[in-house]
Amino acid sequence: MSHANARLTVHGRAELVRRVIEQGRPVAHVVAELNISRATGYKWLARWRAEGPAGLIDRPSRAHRLPGRTSPELEARVLVLRAERKLGPARIGPLVGLAPSTVHAVLTRHGMHRLAWLDRPTGELIRRYERARPGELVHVDVKKLGAIRDGGGWRVHGRGSAEQLASRAELNAGRRVGYDFVHCAIDDHTRLAYAEIHRDETAATCAGFLRSAAAFFATLGINRIERVMTDNAMAYRKSHAWRQALLDLGAEPRFTRSYRPQTNGKAERFNRTLADEWAYIRPFTSSADRAATLPGWLHTYNHHRNHTALGGQPPITRTTVNNAAGHYS
Known part of the structure; x- marks a missing residue:
């Protein structure tokens, strides 16, 4: 293929030869008509005389010798x-x-x-995939966050503050604030996400969350979840409540390979985005303060935030919803 700035294609070079050789016209006149230099015209004529039609084909631009090439x-x-x-x-x-x-x-x-x-331990190429339709596969995972005591922690008051010292004293005394468990569900095809904050990750809580996530996706046109992928936690592997929730939804379970979190990579990547853009985006004065901002952040993520894997469009653009992304408030 000729380069972008080439004056002549193979057909243009053949026309040059036809006008000069067959019609017997002067080279200077023909090159002026074709808007090329005399040097270029004589070059292609010389190649045609030496090689025939094959001489008019593009040649590779690679140098014949590369003395500086790495050994x-x-x-x-x-x-x-x-x-x-x-x-x-x-x-x-x-x-x-x-x-x-x-x-x-x-x-x-x-x-x-x-x-x-690459998967660093094995050196194997991580197989990337995307399901063909909404609801074909939903990734479920739990993001564990440290709870925030009322009044805020060191992120609000600073390191070495009286609040941080009091917090350390409570920890040393065996009194812990605990954790918030953010249960997340991400549709593989659309990247639409749903999340809820709970005080635990027991089987009953996980099963209840799955039903809530299915109801949320249904409001956006994903009326059926076919498969649900999770890690190998007991709440998913050995739980009757989880199996019953899957049965009620008509979904099949899928599990990640052992020691391979990349299998559930979309959930892992969403957890990172969740932490960077919501959980740690600013200091919060309490867990309740942080929890109150989650619904708004999820709406922005689903309806307005550009997603690189979706060509710069938000996840909502991949659903059957007729409204354009910009129409959501």
Whole structure:
């Protein structure tokens, strides 16, 4: 394929040859008509005379000799360091005496995947997938957050404050504030998310949350959940309440591979977003203060926040809802 700024395609070069050779017209006149230089015209004519029609085909722009190319021995060392120690270009470069950009070029040339795409313990490529329709698979997980005592903790009052010292004294005395358990459900296809805060992650709580999540998704046009993926916690694996909730919804259970949280990667990524953009976005004065902002944040996430995996569109755009994302208040 000709490059973007090429004046002539293969057909244009053939036309140059036809006008000069077959019609016997001067080269200077023909190149002016084709809006190219005389040097270019004579170049293609010389190639046609030497090779015939094959001489009019594009040639690769790669140099015939690359004296500065990295030696095969150095490339082999780069590949070994990447495979065995899972290092990136910035770390490999100083070890082999190459610039990080050169190391990156070597890795790209040999088809080495980005570290972000690999499972670090095994070096296997993380298989990314997306279900074809809403409700085909829903990811469920629990994000555990430290509860906030009334009046706020050190994030509000600062480190070394009287409130932080009092909190440490209570911890030393065995009195703990406890945790908030944020139960989350994410639809695989649309990335729509639902979350509730509970004081525990027991089987009954998990089952109740699943029913609430199904009701929420139904309001957005996802009327059936076919499969639910969770980790291997007892509340999901051995719970009669959880199995009954799945049975009531007509859904099948799916479980992550052991020691492979990437299997439930969409839930793990949502938990990170939840922490960065809601739980720790500002200091809160109590757990109730933090909990009060969750519904509003979820609405923004589902209806207004751009999602890179969805081409910059919010999750609501992937549902059967007719309203455009901008129509939601």
